[in-house]
Amino acid sequence: MKRILKGSIGVFLLLGFLLLGCDQDKKASSESKAQTYTCPMHPEILQNGPGTCPICKMDLVPLHSTAAHGPADDSLNALVKPTNELVISGIKTVRPEKGSRTAEMSLKGVINYNTNNWKSVSARVSGRIERLYVKYSFEQVRKGQKIMDIYSPDLANAQQELLFLKNNSELILLESAKKKLLFLGFTQSQIDQVLRSGKISPTVSVYSPYSGYVAELALNAAASSGSSAQAGGTRISSSSSAGMNEMNSGGSADVVPTVQSISTGQALQIREGQYVTAGQKLFDLINTEQVWAEFFARPDQLQEFKRGMKVSVRSLDIAEQNSDVQVDLIQPYYREGVNYSLIRANLPNSNRAWKVGQLISVSKQSKADGNWVPRTAVLQLGKKYVVFIRRNSAFVPVYIQVNKLTDEWVDIGNSLGPDQEIAINAWFLVDTESFIKAERL
Template sequence: MRPYLNILFLALAILLAACSGEDHQHAAGATEYTCPMHPQIVQNEPGTCPICAMDLVPKTVHGEGVEITEDLAFLLKPTNSAVVSNIATTKPAQKSVEATVQMDGIITYDPRRVYSVPARVSGRIEKLFVKYNFQPIRKGQKLMEVYSPDLITAQRELLYLVKTSPEDQQLIASSRQKLQYLGASNEQINRLLRTGQESYTFALYSPYDGYVIDLNTAAPAATTGIAAASSGGGMDAMGAGGSATPTAPSAASSSSAGQAIQLREGMYVSVGQPLVQVVNAGQLWAEFNVPAGEMRALSKGTPVKISFPQLPGEHLDGKVDFFQPFFDEGENFAKVRVYLPGDAKQAMVGQLVTAKASVATDPALWVPQAAVLDIGTKTVAFLKVNSVFEPIAVTTGARAGKEIKITSGLKPTDTLATNAQFLVDSESFIKVNK
């Protein structure tokens, strides 16, 4: 009887051990929940953390770490690549609007009205009537008196032919034309034939109205003989009857139309040397810088309204006339030219101006200007992805009221923050995904 009891007790012990193992395995397989910020908080059912009130998340099967779900994936990103916030959002609107292009520029010379007087003959300046920079001159005003042996010889040749061969009109006409090529005017030649006495000094007259520029703007070199001068833009030559060659100025300063010209009484000049440069300020133009992204919105003939920061309330109406076909080195701005009205008395060379051009845009994406942030090297917007905001690079165009055109970087279905500035407190925060 005892052996049977031993066997029975052994069987009961094995049965109890098996049940205990199943209960242990069942307990081990139960899901436990913990706090991502406070791992010491563990419980057997979902809930919230008593410390930070965050939702509890399930632990992994092996109890190592927290299971990474889609809702928690953004927590693994760097802190400067996503923003968790509950702010107002907006969507890009596909539409066509009346946009405004803002431009900053400067008033410059019209290169067709910048002239230079080159010397027709070599000689010495006996008397100078133009002595300082920006001196106003009128057409026909005497500029200087020059002594030239070549002019004296040409006068004597004409007087000799008139006296000895008055019937040879062809030879006389050739001698008269030679004097004209040397810079003598018809009035000077007629006076020579009327008096019969050659003049040892010839007066040079201005054929243009305007202001003298680039004259004596630097100290003269300590040399004798021919003055150091340079070629520049074009006015007439010795006298009032010669032709002129205009040259274009590159800036609005006093030395922008060419290099400085030095003139002194007693100075010798050589053939072809520029004597005086004159600019007529009756017709000016304005050159404006336009961001490359807004260039497509403009075309030749686009009306612009020019305003003067120094003169509130003053403005001029003009039209885009010319697009510079290249970019200046190191700049990302295109240049456009606008001719100013001839009666623009408030406009002066070198004056800074602003302009607005109103253009009708093609259908495109438009967003509030506050939704776009310019960080210097890029323009970004904050795109909403899985309940978080990520910075994305965008390309902007024209502006219309409080809206701005998006040329690339967004789709009509995107959702972005209405106020991009609210999501960043410094430029170093933003790390744009490429």
């Protein structure tokens, strides 16, 4: 009996020690987990137990182990979650609609010189410039305006011949002498003045046969570094970008024709006292009463433009400045190895409202058949397009093919079935502030 009691006492003592040891281990582990504190502003401050930060005097907070949170999730599942987790379960859905929509194609362009209206003023006789009334480039000249006084022996001899035939009553030859003076640059009023006075004018005034702005095009073309185009030619800038966002513009790349640089306010090369020869060009006259609206189109856009069709030209700076004109030229070749074609339309400009170098937007409207979804339902990621389709209680992103774009609709072709539901606002699933529609500037 005593042996049994002694054995029982030993067993109870052993169990007591084991239980006491387990409790101490749990207590130690729990205390170790709660003993480390740190400062939110200074994480280098660590201490075992609550307290204040010695730097900023803030209360210390427990330091939690990163292992308790698990590894970071860098997959797309963390970005696109079921709608009940993003509080968008009530977002409206739509289905693709087959039918016709009015599509508007908008391309960027520029107002350029109409080189068909450029004129050259040349000396009809040899002589010396006694006085010059036009002295600076881009000075405005009107038809019939006096541009210079010139002394020419040829003109003096022609006047002497005219008076001789008049005095000898050679009427047939007299008419021929008048025509000769007209060809040499005389006006009818100048001929009548010589016949009335009977005197020869040694210095004759020369009047402009055209209206326009004075320019020396040959000198400007030679001064243009790296320019191989002729005067008034159009070329593609090598620094142009071909990556414009098509969802925003609906047009071609951000490439516009360049305009030839013409110096303004500089003195002309001809001077008073200078001798000129018959046929020598004095200067050029640029007329801007008719200008060109020029823009580039990609090969896939050329089928939308035909010669003679109407397009709408609108200024990018002045909203109320616009005009409807006809396409006059579709350039049938590419220049400088760039896969764009030049399209040109003549633009009347009698009131000088359109300025050369002014940026414009050229647009045309046409009806197109397709499988349409709202433009807000399509999200562009680089060169790809995405919509969110409903699958059970969540929205799943899928890639689609875009055939045509309008201001409000997108033709997705056969990318989705007719019964497929998609979110009406794709951006709402990524950024809840993106549904705000900005006005066009």
